Amino acid sequence: MTENTQQQNPAPTTELPTQYAPAEVEGALYERWVDRGYFTADANSEKEPYTIVIPPPNVTGALHLGHAFQVTLMDALTRRKRMQGYETLWLPGMDHAGIATQNKVEQQLAEEGKSRQDLGREAFTDRVWQWKDEYGGRILGQLRRLGAGLDWSRERFTMDEGLSKAVQTIFKNLYDDGLIYRAERIINWCPRCLTAISDIEVDYQDDDGELVSLKYGEGDETVVVATTRVETMLGDTAVAVHPDDERYAHLIGRRIKLPLTDRTIPVVADTHVDPEFGTGAVKVTPAHDPNDFAIGQRHGLESMTIMDERGVITVHGPFQGLDRFEARSAIVAALREQGRVVAEKRPYVHSVGHCSRCKTTVEPRLSLQWWVKVDTLAQAAGDAVRDGRVALHPKDMEKRYFDWVDNLNDWCISRQLWWGHRIPVWYGPNGEVVCVGPDDPIPGTEAEGWTQDEDVLDTWFSSGLWPFSTLGWPEKTPDLEKFYSTDVLVTGHDIIFFWVVRMMMFGLYAMEDQVPFKTVALTGLVRDEFGKKMSKSNPNAVDPLDWMDAYGSDAVRFTLATGANPGADVPIGEDWVKASRNFANKIWNATRFALMNGATVEGPLPAPEAMTATDRWILSRLNKTVAEVDAFYDDFQFAKLSDALYHFAWDEVFDWYVELSKTTFFEGGEQAKVSGRVLGEVLDVTLRLLHPIVPFVTETLWTTLTGGETLVIAEWPKDSGFRDAAAESEIETLQQVITEVRRFRADQGLQPGQRVPARLDLGGTALAPHEAAIRQLLRLQPEGDAFSATATLPVAGAQVALDLSGTIDVAAERKRLAKDLAAAEKEKAQATGKLGNEAFLAKAPDAVVDKIRGRLAKADEDIARIQQQLERLPQA
DSSP: OOBOOOOOOSOOOOOOOSSOOHHHHHHHHHHHHHHTTTTOOOTTOOSOEEEEEOOOOBTTOOOOHHHHHHHHHHHHHHHHHHHTTOEEEEEOEEBOOHHHHHHHHHHHHHHTTOOHHHHOHHHHHHHHHHHHHHHTTHHHHHHHHHTOOOOGGGOEETTSHHHHHHHHHHHHHHHHTTOEEEEEEEEEEETTTTEEEOGGGEEEEEEEEEEEEEEESSGGGOEEEEESOGGGGGGOOEEEEOTTOGGGTTTTTOEEEOTTSSOEEEEEEOTTSOTTSTTSEEEEOTTSOHHHHHHHHHHTOOOOOOBOTTSBBOSSSTTTTOBHHHHHHHHHHHHHHTTOEEEEEEEEEEEEEEETTTOOBOEEEEEEEEEEOOHHHHHHHHHHHHTTSSEEESGGGHHHHHHHHTTOOOEEOEESOSSSOBOOEEEOTTSOEEEOOTTSOOSOOTTTTOEEOSOEEOHHHHHTTHHHHTTTTTSOOHHHHHHOSEEEEEEEGGGIIIIIHHHHHHHHHHTTTOOSEEEEEEEOOEEETTSOBOOTTSTTOOOHHHHHHHHOHHHHHHHHHHTOOTTOOEEEOHHHHHHHHHHHHHHHHHHHHHHHTTOOOOSOOOOGGGSOHHHHHHHHHHHHHHHHHHHHHHTTOHHHHHHHHHHIIIIIIIIIIHHHHHHHHHHOSHHHHHHHHHHHHHHHHHHHHHTTTSHHHHHHHHHHHHOOSOSTTSOOOBOOOOOOHHHHHHHHHHHHHHHHHHHHHHHTTOOTTOOEEEEEEOTTSSOGGGHHHHHHHHTEEEOOTTOOOSEEEEETTEEEEEOOTTTSOHHHHHHHHHHHHHHHHHHHHHHHHHHTOHHHHHHSOHHHHHHHHHHHHHHHHHHHHHHHHHHHSOOO
């Protein structure tokens, strides 16, 4: 009763091993998918395209749970679209990871007692390529292990020949359009990596520092300023106050003495200063602080660089040659000796930026760098979301996006590295500056006095081109024409500012207002089961390969999908992976049972009137599930669709339908054949629905059940519209009866397999045809001549009379229940007493009060349950 076009093979089988062994299935199955070209997209196809480009992992990287999480979601999306008949391209690749990769090779050289300077630039770059070929790209093999259906024939690397041409082309275009320029600005500088780094490469953490208040000037020209970086006072070129601050009105425009130097500096009025913060006066060091640099620009202040690229003081005097932190202590001591220190606070906890690669404290530094002028580019990136051409999901992420893109500063794109895309600008002997495109000749030789810029481009520059450069741009390739714009970008909300915005800017610029993607599906971060961030430095870090070895790739994928609520962080623990492994085993065992009992996909489905109510119920529920899953996919609700599939498969198919149909299968005959065909249909569709999330176990079972070639290109199920409200109502009533009697049996302490005489009165309900199933599932034997009802359960219009005489010790059971009732009443009294104590309520934290209220509610539930059990017991 669903619309399916089976990929039929004339020889389905009923043979399955008794247990599912992922390790024996996954590797060979994945290679078969790849070898048969199922993941290879055809640019000449007439099918509607569907495109995702993978966020390129670093060439230095190894698979972690964050990768596995996003890859699982992208794989699910593309597998479903492929099954729906789209020409689906999921494009793989890697990022050259400038700083990280250069650090790896420099570490190798250090072990050999060498440095990159010993090799020289060209030889060092060759060495990095050798490292990349030997060690890089390990993560791509790990993605295969996870089952990622990537088109490996189109694998790209951000420094391959085609992407290098794209980088040089867009640099030249931006330069010619006046959108790339060179200027001195404040940047994040790593004194260890010796390069500028982007904002995303700065990790902020609370450090124990110091806050020192200093007295500048003399007599009535004294000003007190506070700083956490005392060493920067050597580069102060002003003190700033608010123009309306009457305390300093007499000083504005005057010059005051800068301690430890022979310089005087002006007092300037600037609205940036908050008169309510501290003393209302701030020291201004334009070369070493971004806010101070802005003040300096407004007031024409000198910018004095006081330390070199390694953080060593360069100002002539007693502190020259000291490391910045050594200088800090020495300068405080010297100021204290002169009586210039007004106050000192230690420890002073404040946020400090650290290089994400080497953990060195980042130094704001004035430096001559290359920049992208972003105003018009950022405006276009914001407008594309405002006018609906690009949708952010979840929608509440739009505010964060606009807050960033509408206030974006010019982007520093140069890095002082040797590994990366070298800036295509040449300098001539007479001050010439020439930007060279990929097809342009070099303007001159080194012998003629021409030199190329030493810097390379920020890694984010090349990855910002990823959606279109990977498809062949700047050439007009069939891939670019067919697969651009891409459909969905799946990425973490933590890089929405640093990567998503840059792809938007470059895509709209290079592709003439064509958006790089139509939807951005933002995910959260993977955390441990207690919600804590996973880190290599913490014992909670997990290697997903270990879990795949232990439980199979499907179990890891399903666990990640079940936690994937849009934009929300994903907690995960090993017990949850075990539960997903159990789900895979449940699918396996239920399908194996079905195959041994006549489940088949051969022939058309029988007419509804030939089916049992149970058959019609499961087909009705199946179609509702198809519709529900489709809606969840379209809304990127992976957690909800996984939950819907889990409960439909486990609860409704494998538990209720299979159990309710056992009587039919055991009796045999035509009705068993009808139910066998229904069960085959239900399994066929259920396996198709589950396949994008758990591809390995479903592929193995589906090909066995149907004899089909593969699920990868099988047709995605469609809701046929079949519904049977009467059958659904009938089976829901049946479930109520079975559930209530099972609960009663458990309450009475009966063993699950213990048989009990019973009389069923099903008159006035539609349950008469189900009496055999009810008796089988509830272990109820027919009433005998000596039957005497000791308990009668009215449920959903039916009555179930049970004879428990001889099955339980009534007196002992009453004694046990009385003891439990007394304990519950004591708990209720204690909780009621605390909640009635006004003094306690006034002092207790809300969480404690809520916990006690919960205990009271639980006690009330226990009392009601135990009293009902006592009432149902036969009289002694």
